[in-house]
Amino acid sequence: MDSQFLVSLLLIIASFGLYIGIAVYNRAKQTSEFFVAGRGVPSVYNGMAIGADWMSAASFIGLAGTVMVLGYDGLAYIMGWTGGYLLLTFLLAPQLRKSGRYTVPEFIGDRFQSKTALVIAAIATIIISFTYSIGQLAGSGVVIGRLFEVDAKIGVMIGVVIIAIYATMGGMKGITWTQVAQYIILIIAYLVPIIFMSLQITNNPLPWLSYGNIVSELGELDRELGISEYFTPFDTGSKWQFLALMFSLMAGTAGLPHVIVRFYTVSTMKAARWSGAWALLFIGLLYLSAPAYAAFSRFILMKQVAGSPIDNLPGWTEKWINTGLLSMADGNSDGILQWQEIAISNDIVVMATPEIANLGIFVIGLVAAGAMAAALSTAGGLLMAISSSFSHDIYFRIINPNASEKKRMAVARWSILIATIVAGLVALNPPGVITQIVAWAFALASGTFFPALILGVWWKRANAYGVISGMIVGLLVTLTYIFLAKFGGVTVFGIIDTGAGVFGAVAAFLTNIIVSLSTAPPSQKTQEEVLDLRYPEQLKYKDGEVWKDDEVI
Amino acid sequence: MKKIDKKTADAYIKAIFRLTTVLLIIWLTVSFGMVLIAETLAQYTFNGFPLHYFMGAQGSIVVFIILLFVNAYICDRIDEKYNLVEKKSKNVKGQTFSQ
Numbered sequence: 001m002d003s004q005f006l007v008s009l010l011l012i013i014a015s016f017g018l019y020i021g022i023a024v025y026n027r028a029k030q031t032s033e034f035f036v037a038g039r040g041v042p043s044v045y046n047g048m049a050i051g052a053d054w055m056s057a058a059s060f061i062g063l064a065g066t067v068m069v070l071g072y073d074g075l076a077y078i079m080g081w082t083g084g085y086l087l088l089t090f091l092l093a094p095q096l097r098k099s100g101r102y103t104v105p106e107f108i109g110d111r112f113q114s115k116t117a118l119v120i121a122a123i124a125t126i127i128i129s130f131t132y133s134i135g136q137l138a139g140s141g142v143v144i145g146r147l148f149e150v151d152a153k154i155g156v157m158i159g160v161v162i163i164a165i166y167a168t169m170g171g172m173k174g175i176t177w178t179q180v181a182q183y184i185i186l187i188i189a190y191l192v193p194i195i196f197m198s199l200q201i202t203n204n205p206l207p208w209l210s211y212g213n214i215v216s217e218l219g220e221l222d223r224e225l226g227i228s229e230y231f232t233p234f235d236t237g238s239k240w241q242f243l244a245l246m247f248s249l250m251a252g253t254a255g256l257p258h259v260i261v262r263f264y265t266v267s268t269m270k271a272a273r274w275s276g277a278w279a280l281l282f283i284g285l286l287y288l289s290a291p292a293y294a295a296f297s298r299f300i301l302m303k304q305v306a307g308s309p310i311d312n313l314p315g316w317t318e319k320w321i322n323t324g325l326l327s328m329a330d331g332n333s334d335g336i337l338q339w340q341e342i343a344i345s346n347d348i349v350v351m352a353t354p355e356i357a358n359l360g361i362f363v364i365g366l367v368a369a370g371a372m373a374a375a376l377s378t379a380g381g382l383l384m385a386i387s388s389s390f391s392h393d394i395y396f397r398i399i400n401p402n403a404s405e406k407k408r409m410a411v412a413r414w415s416i417l418i419a420t421i422v423a424g425l426v427a428l429n430p431p432g433v434i435t436q437i438v439a440w441a442f443a444l445a446s447g448t449f450f451p452a453l454i455l456g457v458w459w460k461r462a463n464a465y466g467v468i469s470g471m472i473v474g475l476l477v478t479l480t481y482i483f484l485a486k487f488g489g490v491t492v493f494g495i496i497d498t499g500a501g502v503f504g505a506v507a508a509f510l511t512n513i514i515v516s517l518s519t520a521p522p523s524q525k526t527q528e529e530v531l532d533l534r535y536p537e538q539l540k541y542k543d544g545e546v547w548k549d550d551e552v553i
Numbered sequence: 554m555k556k557i558d559k560k561t562a563d564a565y566i567k568a569i570f571r572l573t574t575v576l577l578i579i580w581l582t583v584s585f586g587m588v589l590i591a592e593t594l595a596q597y598t599f600n601g602f603p604l605h606y607f608m609g610a611q612g613s614i615v616v617f618i619i620l621l622f623v624n625a626y627i628c629d630r631i632d633e634k635y636n637l638v639e640k641k642s643k644n645v646k647g648q649t650f651s652q
Contacts (some may be wrong), residue, residue, distance in 0.1 A: 070568070075609030082614050083584045089621055090573045127599025208611065219603070230608040233591040242588055250584075273628055277621035284618050292611040515589055534566055536637050539557070546562040 002302065008147055008365035015185050015369045019377075020176045043271055047278025049179035055186055056132070056282055057139025057377035061371050062434035063219060064293035065098050065349030073236045074294070077435060078287050080246040080442075082280060084253025095270040095457045102264050104449060105393050106166075110458045113526060114396065114464035119181040122393035124448040125257050126375030127475070128441050129382040129389075130423060135437035137163070137427035138381035142347050142434075143371045145323040151430050152323045160424035163379050164417060182373055187285055189370025193354045193363055196290050197296040202355060207292040209302060214295045221302050230298065238494030248501025250440025255449030258385055269537050270298040295351040305356065306339040309408045313337065316355040346433040383423075387415040401520055431486070432497075439498040440482055447478035447504020455512050460530040466516030474508025565635045572627055576620050583613045 059081070067074035101107040105125060107117025137159055138152075145155030194207045195347040204210035216288060219229040228235050230405060234242060253259065266272050304316070310330040325345040328337055344352075354364045391412035396403055404410070448471045455462040455470075481500035484490040495502070521527070532541040540547040558639035587594065587608040602610070632638050 019554065041600075062581055072606055072609060075606070076588075077582050077615050079609055080615050081590075086577070086580050088622060089579065091622065134628055209600065212607065214598070214601075215606055216598070216603065231595070231603050233595060239588070239591075243585060246584065247586065270625075270629065270632065273625040277618070277625045280618050280621050284614050287615055288611055534646060535562060536565070536632070538637065539562055541562075544559075546557055546559045548557045 004361045004364060005147060007361045008368040011362075011369040012366040014146075014373050015373060016376075018181055018185075019178045019373070021183055031490035032126075036519055043266075043274035044278050045176060045180050045188035045278075046262070046266060046271070046275040048183040049176045049281035050259070051277065051282035051286075052186065052377070053262060054259060054279070054504055055286060056437050056438065056524050057136045057185075057371070057375035057376055059286060060186065060190065060374035060454060061139045061142060061350050062135075062438070063287075064290045064297065064353075065344075065346035066433065066435040067291050067296035068298050068349050069237050069344075069346050072231050072233045073242060073419030076242045076245040077249065077290065077439075078290060081253065082284055082287050083246070084250035085276055085280040085283070087254040088260070088263070089280075091274060092260065092453055092457060093263040093272045093276055093536065096260060096453070097263055097269055097272045098265060098533050098535075098537060100264075103388075104255075104260055104453070105389065108452055108456065108467065111463040111530070112467050112527075113522070114468065117467050118393060118470070119398055120387040120468060121449070124444070124471060124475060125389045126386050127259065128444045128448075129385045130419060131418070131444060132438055132441035133166040133382040133386075133423045134427050134430065135434045135441070136375045137272055137424055137438065138430040138433050139347070139375040140324065140372065140379070141427060142325065142351060143368055143375065144195065146319065146348075146351055147368060147469070149319050149322050152296055152325055155323070156424055156427045159375070160427075162324075163383065164374055165249055165422045172473070175361070179377075182377060183435070184280060186370045186374060187282070189366045190286055190293075190350075191289060193357070193359055193367060194296065196359050196363065197353070197357050198292070202298060204444055207296070208288055211292040211295045213297050218295060218302070227340075230295075237496060240493035241495045241499050242500040244493075244495045247505075248443045248446050248499055251438065251446030251450040251505055252444075252501060255445040255453060256380055256442070257445075257449065260453075262336025270476050276442075278342030290511050291351070293350065297349050297356070300353070300357055301342060301344070302339050306337060306342065308337050310337050316352065316354070319355075320352050323348070346435065383416050383419055386419045387412045388508075390415045436498055441479050443482065443498065443501030443504060444475065444499035447474035447508055451505055451508035451512055453517075456507070457530070457533055458512075459516075459531065460527040461521055462512060462516045463519060463522045465519045466512040466514075469515045470508040474504040475509040477507040478504030556564065565631065567635065568631050568635075569628065572631070576624055580617065580620060580646045583608070587613060623632065 032203050063077060066077055084157070096107060099107055099111070101110060101260070105121035108121040137156055139154040140159030141156035143155070144150075144158045145152040148155070148158075149408060191281070195205055198210050199205055201214065210507065214230055219231055222229045233239075236429040255295035263272050301363050305317075310313070310328070313328065317326070317328060321328065325348045327343045329341060329343075330337065331341045332338070351367060354367050391408050395411050396408055400407075425538075432440075451474060452467050452471055456467065478500050481503050482497045485497040485500065492503075528541060535541050536547065537551050540549060576623050587605070589607075591605040594608060597604040601609045629638075
């Protein structure tokens with residue numbers, strides 16, 4: 001047990017103590033109307049809370065490493081995970097806000113007047129959240145594995161236990177002020193090492209302005225080594241893969257149930273627009289910094305680590321090699337470690353770089369605390385989404401409508417526990433790196449919810465048959481493509497598993513439109529209510545006329 | 554509840570629709586458009602970056618953020634013009650799509 005272990009552990013415990021403290025304090029005050037369902041929270045803070053919800057292990061732990069390994073091609077993740085907010089804020093958030101429903105399955109069930117559609121949406125929510133949480137558990141394995149200097153697999157097991165406890169405590173997610181605190185800690189933990197590295201390497205405290213030259217210099221180093229330049233476009237995959245992945249992440253953002261929920265609880269359509277804008281500003285701060293993180297990490301590895309004698313590697317290397325995610329082998333037996341001989345997993349770049357750059361035990365501990373918060377809070381929220389979809393939408397509505405309150409609570413608890421264990425088992429041998437696993441969740445959302453919501457809000461002719469068949473076809477096409485591309489080696493235009501959402505979305509849109517048009521239109525009343533969603537909050541569209549309700553303004 | 558002229562309400566919707574269309578075209582250009590011409594952009598540099606890398610890592614994201622704030626600001630002005638400023642909404646669940 002060294003001082004680094006103690007400092008990291010202390011910072012993790014202190015930050016979680018802060019989150020729980022705020023939650024407990026606010027829960028006690030919750031009788032005051034101000035805090036009910038987050039209404040009345042200013043858009044700026046709501047934006048921060050959305051940011052904290054959004055920044056999972058994929059953004060915090062995985063993203064910079066993915067950009068470092070993929071070079072320009074990794075930027076599809078940067079553009080995809082930010083650009084989706086425009087689709088969401090322009091085309092869905094204000095309208096869904098007006099519908100007044102609190103969850104995506106609930107909106108789909110009521111808009112299409114169909115219990116079957118609701119159940120399919122609930123099943124899709126479970127599949128998407130489950131896939132997403134595998135990535136989070138794998139991320140917690142990386143952090144815990146390094147902390148205790150054990151294999152990442154053992155780290156995952158410890159993570160499962162902590163998350164199961166954290167998730168069953170429940171309720172922490174919905175509290176805006178906890179998430180505001182979480183956002184602030186996350187972003188400080190992410191920016192501090194980048195600013196230090198920027199000062200170390202370029203003498204400029206503003207990494208965003210200084211790392212351009214580093215990117216160009218990396219290209220030169222690559223040319224000397226005779227490998228393709230860091231920034232070469234479409235070096236690791238085709239241009240179609242880049243576009244497909246970007247689309248899939250954007251459409252997935254607009255259809256992801258746990259993100260959309262945040263917009264249902266704002267007070268007005270106006271607040272929905274401003275919350276979206278603030279959210280992207282806060283999220284953008286991390287996404288603008290991730291490529292800088294990647295460039296500095298790669299620069300330090302190439303300049304300071306590569307070239308060292310193999311029997312005299314810095315102390316940090318051993319601890320990371322123990323996690324099984326880093327290997328340094330002297331392939332050509334010349335006694336010197338070359339850049340090509342370093343095999344570093346995407347998932348450890350963010351965690352390992354502060355150690356590599358020797359930024360001190362406090363910064364390293366801070367990054368560990370930020371990473372833990374990102375992984376655990378998102379995983380907790382996702383597992384609760386799974387359990388409420390299962391216990392409320394499926395068990396209570398379909399399997400046993402007469403279930404008592406007590407029985408439903410028991411089902412909810414058991415489903416959290418089972419989902420956590422199963423996700424943990426899959427995460428023991430993660431089927432990909434964190435960003436890749438999370439990209440599958442986005443692909444599934446873009447193949448199911450994105451078409452269902454866009455058509456549900458903007459096309460009054462879409463009916464229950466259309467949305468049911470559309471969601472099923474979109475889900476199957478996306479899943480099939482992911483498996484075929486990942487394990488069967490089948491690709492179209494070089495689009496691999498992470499870009500599968502584009503096929504799912506096209507198939508779902510077509511199916512929904514064709515089936516809707518060849519079956520009876522929805523009732524006149526439903527069609528009018530769909531049109532009503534376009535009008536601002538205090539206008540009501542009814543019987544072909546528009547009514548203004550002065551009571552509500 | 555009082556009835557208002559449907560033409561006024563539809564003019565409001567048209568104004569919002571026009572704004573959204575313009576913003577989404579800019580969005581398409583800086584994201585998908587810039588990726589399509591990445592090889593051409595790679596010949597130029599900006600602030601030390603190869604230009605295609607700058608657009609992917611910084612340029613497009615900054616534009617996205619600006620577009621969202623422009624949208625929120627202009628929508629507020631449109632609300633004012635049509636005298637539809639929201640103060641607060643009814644604090645109850647929406648009443649549409651009732652079963």
